[in-house]
Structures are given as C-alpha cells and as structure tokens.
Amino acid sequence: MLINKLNKYGKNNNIEVKKEVPAEHKKYLKSVVAFANGFGGKIIFGIEEKKDSFEICGLSGDVFKIKDSITNSIFSSIEPHIIPSIDLDTIEDKTILIVNVPSGWDRPYHLKAEGEFDGVYVRVSGTTRKADRNMIKELMFEGSNRYFDKMICPELEISENSIQNLCDTLYHKALENSKSQFEKDAVTPITKQDLLSWGILTQSNNHIVPTNAYALLTGHPALPNRIQCALFKDTDTTEVIDMKDYSGPIYEQIDFAYKFVLRNIRLHASFESLERKETYEIPVYAIRELIVNSIAHRSYIDRNSIKIAIFDDRLEVTSPGKLVMGQTIEKMKQGNSNIRNEATAYALRYLKYIENWGRGIPRIIKSIEE
Secondary structure, eight states: OHHHHHHHHOOBTTEEEESSOOSSTHHHHHHHHHHHTTTOEEEEESEEEOSSOEEEOOOOSOHHHHHHHHHHHHHHHEESOOOOEEEEEEETTEEEEEEEEOOOSSOOOEETTTOTTTTOEEEETTEEEEOOHHHHHHHHHHHTTOOGGGSBOTTOOOOHHHHHHHHHHHHHHHHHHOSSHHHHHHOOOOOHHHHHHHTSEEEETTEEEEBHHHHHHHTOTTSOOOEEEEEESTTSSSSEEEEEEEOSSHHHHHHHHHHHHHHTSOEEEEEETTEEEEEESSOHHHHHHHHHHHHHHSOSSSOOOEEEEEOSSOEEEEOSSOOOTTOOHHHHHTTOOOOSOHHHHHHHHHTTSOOSTTOHHHHHHHHHHO
C-alpha cells in the first residue's frame, strides 16, 4: 500500500525516503527540523528511490538499536526539543522504520550545532532548504503566537488629529462600501478605543503608539507594500500589454487592483426579456475576494509585492509568504480560517471587504464552478 502510494504520487512536502540511515545524522536531522517548522511529516528508512519508482530494500542490523540511535540523535541535536514517534513495519519480509515528526509549536526549530539562525530549515516543494531571514522571522512570530501587524511601528509618529483622521476615513469608507441603506445604518463611527481593541494602536510606556496595521491603513512608507498588476499577451509573460503599480492605504490598493482586473478581462453581453445583461468572464465576487485575501493574509515581513497577472486563459494572484501555521490548501477549501494579520483583518471586516471568516475560498470556488 505504501509503495503503491509513493509510486503514484512520489515524494511530497511531508514525506522523505532514505535507503538506509546515513552515518552522518545531519543528513536526515535537517528534514526533521524542516518538518517541525512546517506541517509535520515522515522520514521512512528502508525504501530506495529509483529513477521512476520506489523499492523496499529494508534495514539491516539491529533495528531496535537503530531506532534508539535516531531517537537520541533527534533529542540531543535539535532545539527546542522534538519527541518524534518512531514505528517499525514489515513489508515483504523487510523491515522499514518510519519517523513521524509532528508540526511543532515552539518555532523556530534548529540544529544546535549550526546555531539559532543558520540551523533553521523548512520544506519547499518536497525538498529541505535552509530558511532565509524573513522565514525565520515568520517562524518566530508563529512560535510566540504574535501578529506582525500588531507590533509597534517605531518609524511612525502619530497625533490625536491623525488618529481622528484615520477614524473618520475608515468610517466614511465603510459607508461607501455598504450595499444598502440598511447596511449604512448599521455602520457606527470608529473611536480611538476601537483602534486599540483591534490592535491598530497599542500602549507602550503609558503612551498610545501606532502598530504596523496603522501604517498599512494609512499607506505610510514605514511599512512599504504594493500591488503590481499586469496584463500579458497570450498565456505567458513574454509580452506586456499594460502594467500598473498601486501603493498607499491597503483599502485603496484593493479598489485600484480590482478595477484594473475588470478593465482587462472580457465582458459578455446578452439580452433577457429585452434587457441587456453584462457578465464578466470571471465572477466579480471571486476577483474581489482573491485580492482582499492577498492583502489580509500575506506576509508583511516579506517585502515583495502582491502580483496580479492577467493572461488570455487565466488570472493569477500571488501573495508573499507561506501558508500560516496550521493552514493547508484542503482546510482553506473547507472554509477553515487562520488569520495571519489580525488587526488588519478586523479593519477590513469593518470596511465591508471581509464578510465571513473562512468562507471566501469556498465561495470563490463555487462561483467560478457555476
């Protein structure tokens, strides 16, 4: 069953196979660290990877001593400590050893011999890679259960007037985004206390100071971010027809990027009972939701831009950063929501960009299928 699965799908981000236990333990310890820093995974010893298939070769020698050696090596070589479960299994009269590494909560994990920064590894496309500085920062925030957008933005200075201006701007934008008079009547003005409770402002040394979310909502250059939009000819990036960059407050970026996409996709006109009906080739809800998701859930530690690319056959929205801790593609499809930027998400919900936590991706899929 295991070999059939490997032969069908190959290795993936959560499975590593090795013919034998290498004499240099570091060769598999890096993968243990990477699994703990990600979604967990398995390292299977006793399976050989051929060119187009996998073959059970089994382990030779005292497998119980091998099991103890691996356990001791993992426990003594990695910090914070990882305690994996190790199973022995017999397939075709050959013994394999499976190291099950859980997804860790004390991130970032690292090899002690290499240090807290150089010894951090992550999984990328089925391989183990050394984490860069941005990735290590992300892991630190995850391990301490903090939000980057709620951290103090030291380069940004504010006053009572600027705080009130932001409150007024967000209030009027929420009214503008309301779809009915009923929704408008339900919008209440924002106060400084609201900004504090959401994490857009925070207190430090008995002073109220701005966070990174404040910089995002005001478009302050202390936290540079932007959306790059491009329309390409045909189905690759060889020839650019139109290109625009949008910066400033994140809600303005959403609006400008959304309008850019609508300008550059096809619009179909039909008549029903003598009434003209216009329909975009991609549901407008899906377009808007994808752009909002890219703003709300991107990594702002990674200073790369959000990229929106329109081709003849597809729309691509690329958001910087990996999936947030505990999130997977399958969970997203089922409506699971793991918020990366909590303060920003509260503001976007107030502004009517986010309606229901976690329902965006399922609704996108449904609307496009329809």
